[in-house]
Amino acid sequence: MNPITLTFDNGPTKDVTPYVLDVLARYDIRSTFFVLGRNLMDAPSRALMQRAADEGHWIGNHTYMHDVPLGLSTDPDAPEREIGRTQALIGDAAHPDRFFRPFGGGGELGPLLLNPLAVDYLRRHRYSCVLWNSIPRDWDDPDGWVATALRQCAQEDWALTVLHDIASGAMRRLETFIQKALDAGHTFRQEFPRACVPMLRGTPVRSMRALISPS
Ligand SMILES: [Zn+2]
Known part of the structure; x- marks a missing residue:
């Protein structure tokens, strides 16, 4: 049965x-945590990220503030402030491929995610851009997301699912989701499906045009 790769965005959170x-x-199961720089400002939070890394999970970058999507930003300093500053806080816990996941538009893969400056920044600093093909909107459907995720995972040859380790209540259903996915015959793996990684270590490997705002 088709594999599932789990990722957890917007943490770490102590709860x-x-x-x-x-x-x-x-x-x-090993996964990837796409962390926010603003959640790494104190030692206990960084220790939590380190715990994840020590347990075999990969750590990726998901911007510092997670407020203005890069596709809406006209600030030339935004890539350094949002991406570079977060990568510095991740430090040695970062995966060597320097995973970066943009955000915006409630999870839709569209031009809110990036702008030309950000793409250039990712290229110059040799990041890998990691997208997704399954986003069950756990943050606004803390119970129903499990059924949505199972449906999405059944439709994909290899699902890359976005969940959130934040205090929405949704993660109380994580074990149910995993158990149901296993019962349905899915396996879990840590790598990303290639179709979800349009830039690998600074090299564009698929068209990113649909993800980039014009300015
Ligand atoms: Zn996010």
Whole structure:
């Protein structure tokens, strides 16, 4: 049965990330955590990120503030402030491929995600851009997302699913989701499907045109 790759965005959070790590450890599943720079300002939060890395999860960058999507930003300093500053906070915990995941538009893959300056920044600093093909909107459907995710995962040859280790209540259903996915015959793996990685270590490997605002 088709594999699922799990990713967790917008953490780490002290109330939810440890629970997510415990569940993943119980099922021997490795994932990627796309962290926010603003959540790494104190030592306990950075220790939580380090715990994830020590347990075999990969750490990626998901901007510092997560407020204005890069596709809407006209500020020339935004790439350094949002991406560079976060990468510095991730430090040695970062995956060597320097994973970066943009955000915007409620998870739609469209021109809100990036602008030309950001793409140039990612290229020059040799980031890998990691997108997704399954986004069950766990943040606004804390119970119903499990059915949505299972439906999405069944439709993809290899699902790359976005979840959030934030205090929405949704992660209380993580174990149910994993168990149902296993019961349906899915496997879990850590790598990303190639179709979801349009830039690899600074080299564009697929068209990113649909993801970039004109300015
Ligand atoms: Zn996000």
